[in-house]
Amino acid sequence: MDKSLYKNIWVYVEQSKGTIEKVSLELLSEARKIADAAGEKLVGLLLGNDINAAAEAVCEMGVDEVIVVEGAEYEPYSTDAYTFAFAQLCKKYKPSVLFLGATDNGKDFAPRLACRLNTGAIADTTELYYNPETKDVEWTKPAFGGNLMATIVCDETRPQIGTIRRGVFKVAPAERKKDVAIIREEIATPEEMIRTLLKEFIAEKATEEMKIEDAEVIVAIGRGVKEQAQTAMFVELANLLGGAVAVTRPLVDNEWYTAKSQIGQSGKMVSPKLYIGCGISGAVQHTAGMCSSDVIVAINTDASAPIFGVADYAVVGDMFEVVPAFIDEIKKSRQ
Amino acid sequence: MKILVCVKQVPDTEEIKIDPVTGSLIREGVPAILNPLDACALEAAVRLKEAYGGTVTVLSMGPPQAKEALKQCVAVGADEAVLITDRAFKDADTLATSYALSMTARQLDAFDLIVCGKHTLDGETGQVGPQIAEHLDWSQVTHVMDMKVEEGKLLAVREMEEGREVVEAMLPCVVSVTKTLYKPRYPTIKSKLAAGKKEILTLSADEIENLDKERIGMAGSRTKVAKSFTAPTGQAGMIIQEETAEASGRKLAQILLEAKLV
Ligand SMILES: Cc1cc2nc3c(=O)[nH]c(=O)nc-3n(C[C@H](O)[C@H](O)[C@H](O)COP(=O)(O)OP(=O)(O)OC[C@H]3O[C@@H](n4cnc5c(N)ncnc54)[C@H](O)[C@@H]3O)c2cc1C
Numbered sequence: 001m002d003k004s005l006y007k008n009i010w011v012y013v014e015q016s017k018g019t020i021e022k023v024s025l026e027l028l029s030e031a032r033k034i035a036d037a038a039g040e041k042l043v044g045l046l047l048g049n050d051i052n053a054a055a056e057a058v059c060e061m062g063v064d065e066v067i068v069v070e071g072a073e074y075e076p077y078s079t080d081a082y083t084f085a086f087a088q089l090c091k092k093y094k095p096s097v098l099f100l101g102a103t104d105n106g107k108d109f110a111p112r113l114a115c116r117l118n119t120g121a122i123a124d125t126t127e128l129y130y131n132p133e134t135k136d137v138e139w140t141k142p143a144f145g146g147n148l149m150a151t152i153v154c155d156e157t158r159p160q161i162g163t164i165r166r167g168v169f170k171v172a173p174a175e176r177k178k179d180v181a182i183i184r185e186e187i188a189t190p191e192e193m194i195r196t197l198l199k200e201f202i203a204e205k206a207t208e209e210m211k212i213e214d215a216e217v218i219v220a221i222g223r224g225v226k227e228q229a230q231t232a233m234f235v236e237l238a239n240l241l242g243g244a245v246a247v248t249r250p251l252v253d254n255e256w257y258t259a260k261s262q263i264g265q266s267g268k269m270v271s272p273k274l275y276i277g278c279g280i281s282g283a284v285q286h287t288a289g290m291c292s293s294d295v296i297v298a299i300n301t302d303a304s305a306p307i308f309g310v311a312d313y314a315v316v317g318d319m320f321e322v323v324p325a326f327i328d329e330i331k332k333s334r335q
Numbered sequence: 336m337k338i339l340v341c342v343k344q345v346p347d348t349e350e351i352k353i354d355p356v357t358g359s360l361i362r363e364g365v366p367a368i369l370n371p372l373d374a375c376a377l378e379a380a381v382r383l384k385e386a387y388g389g390t391v392t393v394l395s396m397g398p399p400q401a402k403e404a405l406k407q408c409v410a411v412g413a414d415e416a417v418l419i420t421d422r423a424f425k426d427a428d429t430l431a432t433s434y435a436l437s438m439t440a441r442q443l444d445a446f447d448l449i450v451c452g453k454h455t456l457d458g459e460t461g462q463v464g465p466q467i468a469e470h471l472d473w474s475q476v477t478h479v480m481d482m483k484v485e486e487g488k489l490l491a492v493r494e495m496e497e498g499r500e501v502v503e504a505m506l507p508c509v510v511s512v513t514k515t516l517y518k519p520r521y522p523t524i525k526s527k528l529a530a531g532k533k534e535i536l537t538l539s540a541d542e543i544e545n546l547d548k549e550r551i552g553m554a555g556s557r558t559k560v561a562k563s564f565t566a567p568t569g570q571a572g573m574i575i576q577e578e579t580a581e582a583s584g585r586k587l588a589q590i591l592l593e594a595k596l597v
């Protein structure tokens with residue numbers, strides 16, 4: 001395969017009923033840098049039905065081009081329609097890279113598309129690097145339960161296709177390019193090709209709670225909390241700081257919290273402005289999900305706890321004494 | 336219903352330790368286990384068999400030791416077990432793995448359903464299931480937590496980030512299973528003994544019809560691991576340890592207030 005025939009960096013901008021997934025915006029910000037390093041165009045792709053407003057919003061994200069495919073068969077999502085449309089687009093435009101968010105549906109069709117195009121797919125990456133010499137993207141992902149990081153390349157075929165986890169990159173402000181074009185592609189997926197049908201969607205009970213991936217401040221608690229009643233103190237702290245409470249896996253395993261609150265390898269990736277970890281040892285599976293936070297505070301009685309290795313402020317002490325004093329001091333400052 | 340379940344034997348990542356001196360992974364002595372989500376996949380398949388009749392076959396690609404994982408599957412309800420093992424399969428990425436598994440599936444039987452786990456503990460890609468579906472040109476449903484058959488179609492419940500989807504899929508279909516509503520069953524002493532005696536069909540690359548050798552193992556892979564390393568442990572920042580924990584708490588508050596972080 002002649003790799004030089006393939007150009008431009010594509011980002012699949014996932015939307016549902018016109019609302020764009022945050023991870024897609026994160027990817028647009030990061031892919032802009034890669035496109036600049038490669039000297040290629042950044043292209044945003046949207047599929048759906050009635051998505052003009054979303055396409056306009058993508059134009060504001062510093063892209064060079066937007067490609068829009070509309071049709072009733074693209075909303076709601078189906079594996080077959082998305083794989084078909086993307087395969088057509090890739091054959092026509094020959095992009096060098098296709099980035100997708102590691103969302104439920106992104107991960108559903110990305111590997112299938114790569115297989116159809118006989119190219120490589122990389123899943124759940126947490127780091128990206130464009131190598132200017134090889135002109136390949138180097139994708140890094142956790143493996144072996146987070147014990148190991150593996151850097152993977154797709155160095156012989158194009159497009160390079162990969163999914164990136166939520167929360168790894170930040171949405172950066174961007175300027176609209178002067179003559180950004182919206183290209184409308186007519187691709188209809190024949191009905192008989194679509195072999196699945198969404199019959200019903202049962203929404204999770206809406207909760208008032210803030211999503212941890214959106215929180216600017218996170219108070220994370222681990223097994224240092226011995227009884228459920230002890231969590232109240234940390235909820236108070238989170239409320240005081242306008243943040244959310246998150247947890248390590250043992251607190252999901254014992255059913256005090258749901259997986260939605262879990263940070264880490266098998267949970268959510270977060271990068272808040274401030275992370276305060278209380279009674280958390282700092283296993284790699286946990287730190288993999290929070291080490292890109294702007295400022296990391298850790299409170300632990302054990303001075304040799306691994307979490308102190310990634311902390312900006314390491315408080316050695318009993319959190320049940322540290323936290324009330326901390327809360328008191330903050331309250332005083334606000335009076 | 337003829338069901339095929341793809342299972343992999345993986346190192347128990349809970350048991351993996353990192354050498355504190357070299358920073359590399361200590362793999363010796365790490366037990367090999369049946370990939371936990373593949374146990375869920377098997378349980379889901381066995382429940383379908385119990386509801387609608389038919390057979391459950393388990394298939395694995397891996398080294399000869401993987402027979403142990405297959406026997407474990409036989410002990411909890413699989414009727415037949417197949418291992419494809421060959422040096423030629425080594426270093427396969429998901430594309431090459433899914434190709435080999437799909438060619439074997441074609442040869443073994445006319446299956447109605449292939450069940451995979453959502454992902455493996457070691458590779459953690461979740462790509463093999465969808466890629467088997469593409470090689471076979473079948474429908475696929477991922478993230479499945481429960482399923483049944485109605486009027487010749489599969490009704491699968493997908494566990495999604497924002498809720499649950501009920502998806503109808505035409506058969507044959509490949510599903511990948513996440514933690515199901517029900518736990519994998521345990522073997523009994525009797526079923527374990529019977530499984531120990533069970534003949535496991537072992538196939539080499541040459542024994543798989545029409546297998547294109549260019550599409551398996553390293554040659555058939557489109558991705559490669561350029562390097563691997565253990566997650567970095569950064570430099571510790573400022574240590575706060577006053578006379579009392581209470582004083583430490585106050586000091587932390589002052590520092591964060593000063594830095595306008597709170
Ligand atoms: C495949 C795999 C995936 C995983 N995925 C995740 C994941 O996504 N997220 C995750 O979090 N974990 C994950 N884990 C689990 C992970 O390996 C650790 O077991 C877990 O993170 C430990 O949680 P912890 O720090 O709360 O508990 P512990 O390791 O038990 O640490 C508790 C800490 O609290 C401290 N402490 C106790 N009392 C006090 C006190 N009064 N004041 C201050 N400090 C105190 C102790 O010194 C200790 O350091 C995964 C494991 C595997 C194998």
Ligand SMILES: Nc1ncnc2c1ncn2[C@@H]1O[C@H](COP(=O)(O)O)[C@@H](O)[C@H]1O
Nearest residue numbers: 341342396451452454455460461462463
């Ligand atoms: N070597 C293998 N042999 C059999 N099945 C496999 C193999 N590798 C992956 N699978 C199946 O594909 C699923 C997803 O694997 P992965 O893409 O590696 O995360 C697993 O849960 C298994 O069901």
